[in-house]
Structure formats: structure tokens, C-alpha cells
Amino acid sequence: MSFEIVKRGAQDFGGLVLPNVETGPGERAGGLVEFTRERILQRGVSEIVTVYVPNRDGGLSAVIGYPCGDLDDLVVGDVLVRVPAGYFAAFTPDGPVDDPIDDVWRQAELAAKEGHIDRAFAEEVEVTRAPSVVELFISLV
Structure with a gap:
């Protein structure tokens, strides 16, 4: 597990909305998330960003x-x-690793489970710059 604590400024992102999604390892494979990522890639975007935003219903x-x-x-x-x-x-x-996105989510879950981080469960950002260049930013309390 490798992570660092960073301070990020406010940032805006544009894109397509998918309601009622799950985060974590294995949650994106083969579903609507991958389909939507492909639509964004077809636009010629070089940096795909997925922002997970909490809803009022949890x-x-x-x-x-x-x-x-x-x-x-x-x-x-x-x-x-x-x-x-x-x-x-x-x-x-x-x-x-075979699946870098799956790997970073596994690391985040393990870090939270072991008490290394205290997740805020606010906006979380997954950035893919190339098939194997991935960063995951987990919001902290």
C-alpha cells in the first residue's frame, strides 16, 4: 500500500452523470461505468476523471x-x-498490476480498514491518464 496525504485546491470537472453507483474494487467492470468511460474516450479526452459525489439519500x-x-x-x-x-x-x-483502478481502490479500502486514513465519504476523484497511470484521491476528515 502506498499513499500520501495531499492538499488539493477546488477543481471543476465536466462529464456525464451515472446515478446510484458503487465504489471499490471490481465495481466498475463490464457495466455502465465502462460504457460511459468509452464514450468520453471517443471525444479524444486524454485524462478520464471519475468524480464520486454523495447523494442526499446516502x-x-x-x-x-x-x-x-x-x-x-x-x-x-x-x-x-x-x-x-x-x-x-x-x-x-x-x-x-492487471487492473490499476482495482488496485488503488483495494489500497484505499485497506488503508481505511487498518486506520491509516479517516475517510470523509465526500467527493472522491479517480484519474486515469493512460491505461496503467491511475491516481485515486480519497477525501479525508
Whole structure:
């Protein structure tokens, strides 16, 4: 398990919304999340970002998309979500792995279970820059 605590400024992201999603290892395989990621990739986006946003009912929605510097970057029909500034645990894959996204989520769950981090269960950000270059930012209390 490798992570570091980082402070991130507020950042905006644009993309497509998926309601009632689950986070964690194995949750994205073969489903609507992967389908939506493919739609975003078809736009020529080089950095796919998935922002998990808590709902009022305790569930999560995902916004799958891209960083937005300003409103001119937002594609017509997409939504805009802001991740507030705060402290995050930043996870990267532990060496060569079959599924780097699955690996970072496993690390985050293990770090929380072992008490290394105290998750805020607020906005969490998964960034994929290439098939094996992944970062996961878990919001902290």
C-alpha cells in the first residue's frame, strides 16, 4: 500500500452523470461505468476523471468526464461538478498490476480498514491518464 496525504485546491470537472453507483474494487467492470468511460474516450479526452459525489439519500453518483478550466471547456449537454478544496489520500498502483483502478481502490479500502486514513465519504476523484497511470484521491476528515 502506498499513499500520501495531499492538499488539493477546488477543481471543476465536466462529464456525464451515472446515478446510484458503487465504489471499490471490481465495481466498475463490464457495466455502465465502462460504457460511459468509452464514450468520453471517443471525444479524444486524454485524462478520464471519475468524480464520486454523495447523494442526499446516502448513495453515490459518478460524473465521468474531464477537468474543466472554465465554463467554455464544458461540452454542451454535460454537467459540471466542483470538488471542494481539502485534504485527500492519494493512491497510485503498487507496481505492475492487471487492473490499476482495482488496485488503488483495494489500497484505499485497506488503508481505511487498518486506520491509516479517516475517510470523509465526500467527493472522491479517480484519474486515469493512460491505461496503467491511475491516481485515486480519497477525501479525508
